[in-house]
Amino acid sequence: MGPSVYVKVVGFKDVERHALNTVFRLSMGRSVSYGLWTPEAPVAPSLVLIDLDSYEPALELTASEPNFGLTMICIGHNAPQHAWLTFERPLNWPDIVSAMDSLFVPLAQSVTDFKLDLDDIDIRAFAPKAVKMSLLVEPSREDRLYLRARLALAGLTKVDDALTGAQALELTKKSHYDLVVVGLDVPDMDGWELIRQLMTLEPAIGCVVVSSKDTSWHMSEHAEISGCQGLLAKPFEPIKIIELLRKI
Secondary structure: OOOEEEEEEEOOOHHHHHHHHHHHHHOOOOOOEEEEOOOOOOOOOOEEEEEOOOOOHHHHHHHHOOOOOOEEEEEOOOOOOOOOEEEOOOOOHHHHHHHHHHHHOOOOOOHHHOOOOOOOOOHHHHOOOOOOOEEEEOOOHHHHHHHHHHHHHOOOOOEEEEOOHHHHHHHHOOOOOOEEEEEOOOOOOOHHHHHHHHHOOOOOOOEEEEEEOOOOHHHHHHHHHOOOOEEEEOOOOHHHHHHHHHHO
């Protein structure tokens, strides 16, 4: 187990603090672990993480202004000049942890070796508010169950699924979907043709996302030209689903 870095955290909503505490807990046992600094901590903080969108940072910034030795990461707008990095919302905690790693992980260890397990993070904060009903079009039962579980963790529990393109189009006659995830390997029709038909529906589907093992530049361009809002790589990864929800 490597050294512990204490981080002073100023501001943030409860759900964001919950996610941050989970990230800190998951860092235990790595070459560098992170912990929340409190006045009772055995050492001074090495880093301050400030939420500029909350009401608390003004006093902290005034107190920290002369202390250029304390590295500062800011979230939000109007960061001071001596802030080391600034991130905008919606937050991607792994990006912030990777930035912290670049400071504290020994140079001999590549930061890219770090793979954060996000299964324990409460991802409800990333759920798009406009999504009420979702449709999963995937021939693989395992893929459908996995996506259904990840969406449920984000609070999206009204989910239908279809094995084929024909089943998907039949479901769209009965319900309006705000999010449709389409696997291009549907067995009964060309996946892109299914997407074309979905795009012509009235009222329009809020968001169509493609899932495929092929995530090449050509595939991404094809998805964008077809009007899709995202390309989800197979096999699915929790962090990619979080990133997708942030973009919707």
